[in-house]
Amino acid sequence: MSADDDSGRPANLSRTVGIKQVAAHAGVSPGTVSNVLNRPERVAEATRARVEKAIRELGFVRNGSASTLRAGHSSTIGLMVLDLANPFFTDVARGVEDIASERGYAVILSSSGESDERERRNLRVFAEQRVRGVLLTPVGDDSDACDRLRERGVPVVLLDHPTPRASQCSVAVDDVAGGELAAGELLAGGARTLAFVTGPMVLRQCADRRKGALRALRAAGLGRDALREVAVGAMNARSGQEAARRLLEAGPPLPDAIFCANDLLALGVLRVLLQAGIKVPTDVALIGYDDIEFSAAAAVPLSSVRQPTYQLGRIATELLLEECDTAGGHAHQQVMFQPELVVRESSRSASGGAP
Amino acid sequence: MSADDDSGRPANLSRTVGIKQVAAHAGVSPGTVSNVLNRPERVAEATRARVEKAIRELGFVRNGSASTLRAGHSSTIGLMVLDLANPFFTDVARGVEDIASERGYAVILSSSGESDERERRNLRVFAEQRVRGVLLTPVGDDSDACDRLRERGVPVVLLDHPTPRASQCSVAVDDVAGGELAAGELLAGGARTLAFVTGPMVLRQCADRRKGALRALRAAGLGRDALREVAVGAMNARSGQEAARRLLEAGPPLPDAIFCANDLLALGVLRVLLQAGIKVPTDVALIGYDDIEFSAAAAVPLSSVRQPTYQLGRIATELLLEECDTAGGHAHQQVMFQPELVVRESSRSASGGAP
DNA sequence: CTCTGGGGTTGACACGTTTTAATACGATGA
DNA sequence: TCATCGTATTAAAACGTGTCAACCCCAGAG
Numbered sequence: 001m002s003a004d005d006d007s008g009r010p011a012n013l014s015r016t017v018g019i020k021q022v023a024a025h026a027g028v029s030p031g032t033v034s035n036v037l038n039r040p041e042r043v044a045e046a047t048r049a050r051v052e053k054a055i056r057e058l059g060f061v062r063n064g065s066a067s068t069l070r071a072g073h074s075s076t077i078g079l080m081v082l083d084l085a086n087p088f089f090t091d092v093a094r095g096v097e098d099i100a101s102e103r104g105y106a107v108i109l110s111s112s113g114e115s116d117e118r119e120r121r122n123l124r125v126f127a128e129q130r131v132r133g134v135l136l137t138p139v140g141d142d143s144d145a146c147d148r149l150r151e152r153g154v155p156v157v158l159l160d161h162p163t164p165r166a167s168q169c170s171v172a173v174d175d176v177a178g179g180e181l182a183a184g185e186l187l188a189g190g191a192r193t194l195a196f197v198t199g200p201m202v203l204r205q206c207a208d209r210r211k212g213a214l215r216a217l218r219a220a221g222l223g224r225d226a227l228r229e230v231a232v233g234a235m236n237a238r239s240g241q242e243a244a245r246r247l248l249e250a251g252p253p254l255p256d257a258i259f260c261a262n263d264l265l266a267l268g269v270l271r272v273l274l275q276a277g278i279k280v281p282t283d284v285a286l287i288g289y290d291d292i293e294f295s296a297a298a299a300v301p302l303s304s305v306r307q308p309t310y311q312l313g314r315i316a317t318e319l320l321l322e323e324c325d326t327a328g329g330h331a332h333q334q335v336m337f338q339p340e341l342v343v344r345e346s347s348r349s350a351s352g353g354a355p
Numbered sequence: 356m357s358a359d360d361d362s363g364r365p366a367n368l369s370r371t372v373g374i375k376q377v378a379a380h381a382g383v384s385p386g387t388v389s390n391v392l393n394r395p396e397r398v399a400e401a402t403r404a405r406v407e408k409a410i411r412e413l414g415f416v417r418n419g420s421a422s423t424l425r426a427g428h429s430s431t432i433g434l435m436v437l438d439l440a441n442p443f444f445t446d447v448a449r450g451v452e453d454i455a456s457e458r459g460y461a462v463i464l465s466s467s468g469e470s471d472e473r474e475r476r477n478l479r480v481f482a483e484q485r486v487r488g489v490l491l492t493p494v495g496d497d498s499d500a501c502d503r504l505r506e507r508g509v510p511v512v513l514l515d516h517p518t519p520r521a522s523q524c525s526v527a528v529d530d531v532a533g534g535e536l537a538a539g540e541l542l543a544g545g546a547r548t549l550a551f552v553t554g555p556m557v558l559r560q561c562a563d564r565r566k567g568a569l570r571a572l573r574a575a576g577l578g579r580d581a582l583r584e585v586a587v588g589a590m591n592a593r594s595g596q597e598a599a600r601r602l603l604e605a606g607p608p609l610p611d612a613i614f615c616a617n618d619l620l621a622l623g624v625l626r627v628l629l630q631a632g633i634k635v636p637t638d639v640a641l642i643g644y645d646d647i648e649f650s651a652a653a654a655v656p657l658s659s660v661r662q663p664t665y666q667l668g669r670i671a672t673e674l675l676l677e678e679c680d681t682a683g684g685h686a687h688q689q690v691m692f693q694p695e696l697v698v699r700e701s702s703r704s705a706s707g708g709a710p
Numbered sequence: 711c712t713c714t715g716g717g718g719t720t721g722a723c724a725c726g727t728t729t730t731a732a733t734a735c736g737a738t739g740a
Numbered sequence: 741t742c743a744t745c746g747t748a749t750t751a752a753a754a755c756g757t758g759t760c761a762a763c764c765c766c767a768g769a770g
Contacts, residue, residue, distance in 0.1 A: 016427070018756050029720045034758055044718060059503070064483040065423035066756035069725050072371070074420065076484075084464075085445045093439060097466070106480045109439075109464040111452070125461045128419035129431075148414070237648055271652045293592055294649040297622045299656070373726050384750050389728055399748060421726035424755050713770075720763075725756105733750070740743085 017058045026054035037062060068130055073154075076106040077320060078126035078134045080119065081159075082203070084111040085236065086264060087292040088309055089137075092159065095313025096135060103321055105132065112139055114200065114234060120145050127152065133320045135159045140202045155323040159316045161204060162336060169323060171316040171335045175205055178305045178339035179212020180219075182259050182287045185303065185347050187220045189285050191256035195228045197243040197269055198261040199235035206235075206261045209289060213259055228255055235261065240268020248276055257285035257347070263292045263304055270346070274299055286346040296344065303347035306340045372413045381409035392417060423485055428509075431461040432675060433481035433489045435474065436514075437558070439466040440591065441619060442647040443664055444492075447514065450668025451490060458676055460487065467494055469555065469589060475500050482507065488675045490514045495557045510678040514671045516559060517691060524678060526671040526690045530560055533660045533694035534567020535574075537614050537642045540658065540702055542575045544640055546611035550583045552598040552624055553616040554590035561590075561616045564644060568614055583610055590616065595623020603631055612640035612702070618647045621657055625701070629654055641701040651699065658702035661695045 019037075023030045028047060035043045036051040043051075054060075068074040079096050081089040093109060100107045108131065112119035116139040123145050126134055133155040136146060143165075146156050150168070158170035186194060196213055198206045210229070217226055230246055232239035243265065247254065260266035266288030273280055280286050280300045287303040288295060295302035315335055323330045378385045383402060390398045391406040398406075409415075423429040434451050436444040448464060455462045463486065467474035471494040478500050481489055488510040491501060498520075501511050505523070513525035541549060551568055553561045565584070572581055585601055587594035595615065602609065602624075615621035621643030628635055635641050635655045642658040643650060650657035670690055678685045 016756085019758095020756080030757080031720055031722095031759085032718085035719085038758070042718080047718080061479065061482045061507075063424070063485065063756050065420040065429065065485055066725090067758075068420035069418070069424055069727090069756085070758045072725075084439075084448060085442065087440065090440045090445070101476070106477075106484075107465075110462075121456070122461075124416065127416045129461075130418065130420055152416075237652070267649065267652045294622065294652075297592070297626045297649075297654055298652055299654050301654070371726090374728095375726075385727080386729080386750060386752095387748085390749090393728075397748080402748080418726050421755090422728075424726085424757090425728045427755075711770100714768090716765105716767095718764085721761100723759090725758095727755090729754085730752090731750105732752100734748085736745105736747090738743105738745080740741100 016063075017060050018063065019060075022051065022054045022058055022060050025058060026051045072130070073132050074130050075104065076108055076129065076131050077317070077324075078108045078110065078123075078129070078131040079159075080110045080112055080122055080126075080134065080136050082112060082114050082137050082139065083235065084109075086262075086290075087294070088263075088290045088307070091309035092313040092316075095310040096317045097313075099314050099317040099321070105321065112137075114139055114203065116140050116142075116202075123149065127154070133157070133324050135316050135320055137161055138204075141204065155320060157316050157320040157323070160312060163334060166332060166334075169316075169319045169332050169334070171312055171319065171337075173307045173312065173337045173339050175208035175339070176212040176215065178289065178307070179209035179259075180216045181212070181339060181341045182209070182289060182303075182305050183213035183216035184219070185341055185343060186257035186259060186285055186287055187216060187222075189257065189281070189347055191285055192222065193226050193228070193253075193255040193257075195230060195247060195255040195258045196261070197230045197232070197240065197247075197258060197265050199232060199239065199265070201231060203235070206231075209259075209261050232265075236264045237268035237271075240265035240270075241272050242268075244269040244272035248272070254278070254284055257281075257287070260286070260288045263288035263290045263295045263302060266302055266304075266346075267294065267298055270298060270300060270302065281346050281348055285348075288346075291342050298346075300346045301344035303344045304342050306342050308337050312337070372415050373418060374415075377406065377409045377413055377415050380413060381406045428485050428487050430459065431463055431484065431486050432672070432679075433463045433465065433478075433484070433486040434514075435465045435467055435477055435481075435489065435491050437467060437469050437492050437494065438590065439464075441617075441645075442649070443618075443645045443662070446664035447668040447671075450665040451672045452668075454669050454672040454676070460676065467492075469494055469558065471495050471497075471557075478504065482509070488512070488679050490671050490675055492516055493559075496559065510675060512671050512675040512678070515667060518689060521687060521689075524671075524674045524687050524689070526667055526674065526692075528662045528667070528692045528694050530563035530694075531567040531570065533644065533662070534564035534614075535571045536567070536694060536696045537564070537644060537658075537660050538568035538571035539574070540696055540698060541612035541614060541640055541642055542571060542577075544612065544636070544702055546640055547577065548581050548583070548608075548610040548612075550585060550602060550610040550613045551616070552585045552587070552595065552602075552613060552620050554587060554594065554620070556586060558590070561586075564614075564616050587620075591619045592623035592626075595620035595625075596627050597623075599624040599627035603627070609633070609639055612636075612642070615641070615643045618643035618645045618650045618657060618659055621659075621701075622649065622653055625653060625655060625657065636701050636703055640703075643701075646697050653701075655701045656699035658699045659697050661697050663692050667692070 019030050019033045023033045097107050110122045119139050137159045149156050162172035163170040230243045232243045289305045291304040291306035295304050374385045374388045378388045452462050465477045474494050492514045517527035518525040585598045587598045644660045646659040646661035650659050
């Protein structure tokens with residue numbers, strides 16, 4: 001009585017159980033089964049029950065490829081972020097998944113790893129899968145790949161990336177303001193020389209936060225030469241360590257304070273500084289960006305700039321699905337949030353406390 | 356060889372450009388285009404060049420749904436982890452993505468959030484998408500949903516989850532040994548009473564690490580009553596904080612040391628302890644599990660148990676793809692890695708140093 | 711009784727690709 | 741010259757679902 005071969009048991013092993021098999025089992029036509037699945041209100045209560053019973057009994061699972069093929073688009077959306085290992089983006093992803101699954105959409109999650117070649121490759125996979133729409137945190141500013149998608153009729157919402165173009169939706173946080181907040185906090189603490197530790201400048205996040213820092217410097221009456229820039233290849237803790245080592249190797253006059261474009265960078269910097277016996281914030285003040293969960297628990301609790309990450313994901317997804325569901329008349333929106341300064345120990349220099 | 360019917364202008368707006376349009380443009384049959392895409396060696400150099408030119412000019416992108424429908428399965432694999440916000444799993448995911456994309460597979464990444472209902476729902480999405488195979492870190496031990504997939508002919512490799520069943524592949528790390536290492540380290544430091552902070556016991560990871568801890572206790576000649584267990588609802592930092600508060604509220608005789616089933620839990624515990632003015636490791640020693648990147652940078656650098664995360668993902672994917680590509684004769688493997696103790700400050704109690 | 715209307719159901723086709731059996735064609739050997 | 745063979749290409753038949761026009765049947769109106 002082992003369930004080895006097809007010995008009279010319900011058709012578990014029958015190669016594939018499709019809409020037709022269900023129809024036969026329920027004594028209706030395939031069209032009716034399709035109606036039960038897609039417009040249940042059009043089919044009489046009794047037949048509907050019979051079909052649903054058959055579906056359960058046969059363990060039918062709708063073939064998504066066939067649906068997609070017929071419909072011209074699937075019920076999945078693609079989400080492409082810069083770095084899956086960054087808690088900032090996993091928070092965003094959580095917001096995306098929550099809204100999407102609430103509305104019956106599945107999410108294909110993908111990461112470009114800050115490489116535009118991987119971005120292109122993964123966007124092509126999205127295109128092949130005929131995703132319904134795409135949420136994209138672009139690596140560069142070249143909107144080329146993005147435009148090709150939109151030409152194909154695939155809505156794209158830019159995520160954590162503002163756009164001046166009225167022809168598309170975007171959700172972002174004001175990184176210039178955030179950079180100004182961060183640098184301003186360091187300057188208010190008494191710093192006269194700053195270092196800016198950053199990832200690749202092609203990343204808009206880095207460029208904007210730098211711009212904000214420069215603005216703060218100017219407001220404090222300091223020149224551009226008060227800012228030393230250290231650019232590394234990625235925005236993770238490992239690169240942060242490299243940046244700190246470079247700063248140390250550069251020689252004795254360390255900057256008064258360091259602004260990192262990212263909490264991951266800041267944690268890496270912090271680690272190397274402490275290992276070198278440098279006191280934070282006494283010797284050097286430090287501030288990061290994103291306010292990820294681990295920053296508060298760091299060796300020296302890290303000051304940072306908080307962004308509404310989860311909201312970012314939610315709003316972006318709502319905009320995208322709105323654009324998908326609306327036929328033609330969709331009003332594109334460019335949403336911009338404001339960041340918030342979070343002051344912890346790493347920037348509370350002994351000298352410059354509260355005013 | 357002159358323009359056939361299209362009047363000079365690139366066919367951007369033609370509703371959908373499929374294999375047929377390419378064929379017409381290149382003056383061949385659709386079958387030949389398909390051959391160019393899938394078995395280029397079968398088609399003459401000259402025609403192949405012509406077809407490839409047409410593909411570029413029309414911006415053709417193969418329709419994955421149609422391929423999948425025809426083939427019966429797609430060229431994507433599904434990856435379901437317990438918690439995307441846990442760096443342990445993002446490291447694993449990196450290993451998976453690297454191997455998969457190397458072999459021309461795309462990855463659909465999904466997270467059950469330690470909820471078996473979400474696990475079932477997301478596995479159903481995998482089934483609808485007709486993924487080629489699934490990498491699964493199951494929430495519970497009920498292999499039901501998993502079995503249904505395998506009945507459908509979808510290979511499933513268990514990830515971070517050992518199995519005694521010879522009928523399926525699995526890749527795991529010995530969590531009993533790891534738990535024993537962790538608790539052993541605390542006991543070697545002089546602790547006589549322990550707390551075990553853990554997530555839901557349905558999670559095998561938690562159950563096994565507890566088993567290892569008990570084994571270490573026994574080896575040290577201590578009874579089961581030397582271990583106080585604090586179980587919380589999830590394995591993240593927030594729950595860790597809750598656990599620590601519960602320990603503090605329970606009254607003055609704190610345990611000598613705390614073993615957390617997870618670094619996230621440990622970081623949460625650490626934070627609350629420090630805020631309460633409790634010295635780590637002097638008053639209470641602490642050890643976590645997974646050795647995530649942030650543990651080394653914590654307020655008190657966290658001792659932990661390291662696992663070969665990236666390798667875990669790689670090997671699991673290799674096994675899965677091997678099973679997918681092999682027709683029938685596939686030898687299932689159960690791979691088990693050994694964990695490694697990483698001692699840092701949080702477990703170096705003043706009393707018990709080196710032997 | 712017939713006629714009309716409408717809810718419920720059906721059947722057939724289309725979606726874009728892959729695959730298989732069949733075809734065209736030029737070259738080779740008898 | 742014809743038969744044979746191999747290579748390059750083609751036409752046609754699936755894959756499983758959604759859609760839409762057609763159809764059936766019965767209730768109610770005339």
